[in-house]
Amino acid sequence: MTVDWISNRLKPYEASIFATIGKLAIEHGCVNFGQGFPDFDGPGMVKEAARSAISEALNQYAPLAGALPLRQALAQKYQQHGLDYDVNSEITVTNGATEAMYASIMAICNPGDEIVVFEPTYDTYNPIIEMCGGTPVPVRLHPPAFAFDPDELAQAFSKKTRAIIVNSPHNPTGRVFNRPELQIIRDLCVTHNAIAITDEVYEHLTFHEHEHIPLATLDNMRERTITISSSAKTFSLTGWKIGYALAPAEATEGIRRLHQFAAFAVATPLQMGIAHGIERIHTLLPGLVNRLARKRTTMCNRLEDMGFNVFRPQGTFFILADISPLTDMDDISFVRFLIESSVKVATIPVSVFYQDQATAPKNYIRFCFAKKTSTIDKGLMQMKALRSLL
Ligand SMILES: Cc1ncc(COP(=O)(O)O)c(C=O)c1O
Numbered sequence: 052m053t054v055d056w057i058s059n060r061l062k063p064y065e066a067s068i069f070a071t072i073g074k075l076a077i078e079h080g081c082v083n084f085g086q087g088f089p090d091f092d093g094p095g096m097v098k099e100a101a102r103s104a105i106s107e108a109l110n111q112y113a114p115l116a117g118a119l120p121l122r123q124a125l126a127q128k129y130q131q132h133g134l135d136y137d138v139n140s141e142i143t144v145t146n147g148a149t150e151a152m153y154a155s156i157m158a159i160c161n162p163g164d165e166i167v168v169f170e171p172t173y174d175t176y177n178p179i180i181e182m183c184g185g186t187p188v189p190v191r192l193h194p195p196a197f198a199f200d201p202d203e204l205a206q207a208f209s210k211k212t213r214a215i216i217v218n219s220p221h222n223p224t225g226r227v228f229n230r231p232e233l234q235i236i237r238d239l240c241v242t243h244n245a246i247a248i249t250d251e252v253y254e255h256l257t258f259h260e261h262e263h264i265p266l267a268t269l270d271n272m273r274e275r276t277i278t279i280s281s282s283a284k285t286f287s288l289t290g291w292k293i294g295y296a297l298a299p300a301e302a303t304e305g306i307r308r309l310h311q312f313a314a315f316a317v318a319t320p321l322q323m324g325i326a327h328g329i330e331r332i333h334t335l336l337p338g339l340v341n342r343l344a345r346k347r348t349t350m351c352n353r354l355e356d357m358g359f360n361v362f363r364p365q366g367t368f369f370i371l372a373d374i375s376p377l378t379d380m381d382d383i384s385f386v387r388f389l390i391e392s393s394v395k396v397a398t399i400p401v402s403v404f405y406q407d408q409a410t411a412p413k414n415y416i417r418f419c420f421a422k423k424t425s426t427i428d429k430g431l432m433q434m435k436a437l438r439s440l441l
Contacts, residue, residue: 064178068403075390076397082430085397089421093288094335101324109319115311117144118322124329132268140300143307146314147292148252148281153179155248155277158305160185164213171404173222189406197224201235208239214246217266220253223417225364227261237269251280253367255336258344261365277302282325293325350420353431368421374414378441381413396430
């Protein structure tokens with residue numbers, strides 16, 4: 052008899068589309084615009100701080116809550132938004148925003164609870180909610196502006212609503228929720244006594260007039276919000292996996308109960324490096340954001356020249372391109388075609404970010420533009436042949 056290794060809880064969750072595309076991209080030697088991370092390095096100063104921590108023998112377990120200098124740097128960072136978080140009881144360092152989200156949902160979600168999510172939905176939220184016995188309730192961001200309909204959002208809230216997950220700047224659409232939108236979310240949370248869990252990993256990557264507003268800064272929200280972010284995208288150091296959750300003490304207690312068994316602690320020297328970076332964030336960031344803004348413009352212009360309808364992102368490092376002016380193929384077939392044809396470029400089909408495949412839009416693909424100029428030029432050059440191939 053063969054062993055059935057996979058638990059029933061995990062049976063529904065196969066390898067993600069990102070893993071599948073990544074594998075195909077390597078097999079076909081593609082330029083990879085699919086992967087949601089930079090192919091350039093993070094700031095030397097932050098890396099040097101981590102190296103110094105290793106040299107200074109800061110190599111043992113960090114405290115469960117996180118290395119104190121990092122918690123202090125975070126407390127100071129949020130004070131600049133007018134938010135006071137207690138270093139000891141309200142800040143927890145985790146293995147990336149991913150673990151912070153896992154711990155937060157595990158901390159608050161009971162079987163039967165409903166958690167509202169915006170759709171397209173970043174891929175980790177729904178499986179975690181479901182594994183906790185909860186139900187994700189999707190509310191769509193409608194193209195072309197990728198805004199939610201306030202009535203649809205109101206209808207998604209009910210007596211069963213425990214929380215809403217608010218990812219802004221939003222992956223994959225690149226939307227940054229504005230104050231009126233956040234106020235609508237706030238009013239619904241307050242009326243329904245619901246918790247907000249935010250995913251703000253792209254908080255610093257916004258363009259032009261678009262500004263990230265932490266939901267916890269709105270009236271009556273600090274006491275019902277778990278704010279999650281990470282250093283991955285801010286410092287182009289996704290491999291370091293330093294994330295954090297800031298939340299009222301009682302919520303933090305729940306998050307730490309999970310964290311103590313899932314990870315217990317996070318790499319000490321890397322926390323020291325990120326603490327150093329957060330203390331100097333205002334010097335380190337403008338260069339990165341300006342470079343990204345130029346890449347965004349180049350890529351949007353050139354994709355438009357090729358015939359795609361492009362949503363110019365307000366934040367993140369993703370561009371959604373509508374493929375319907377070019378092809379009748381659905382997004383998954385088109386992504387496969389781009390990989391397997393002579394174009395050899397990998398992207399992500401956006402329909403995979405939707406629960407109900409029957410009604411999911413099938414005409415968007417996602418490009419990541421956090422890539423070296425040489426990578427962008429190479430990929431776009433290969434795509435020039437596209438029209439003649441279709
Ligand atoms: C919206 C969103 N949340 C969380 C993450 C993961 O963050 P981390 O690497 O800090 O776990 C990502 C990474 O792509 C993301 O796009």
